[in-house]
Amino acid sequence: MTASPILVIQADELRALIRAEVRAALSDASSPTSDVLTREQVADMLQVDPVTVATYAKKRGLPYSRLGRQWRFSRAAVTKWMQEQG
DSSP: OOOOOOOOOOHHHHHHHHHHHHHHHHHHHTSTTOSEEEHHHHHHHHTSOHHHHHHHHHHSOOOOEEETTEEEEEHHHHHHHHHHHO
16 A cells, blocks of 8 residues: 655645635636626627616516626526527
């Protein structure tokens, strides 16, 4: 039986690794190909003001979710909604 190697890492190094992973995850989530969009990204996609996106969501059935005070939209749902609007 062979012993597994033990990894020793300093607290500062661990914090730096965690920060780097969090930054990478956040940058992936805000990329243009992300499946989850912010209200501003949907506004860019629809070429309208973010306030108009809110109006579409509240009055015209544009699907969205709330994450606290933040709005989140599914790229697929927005695309489907756009096609349905004709």
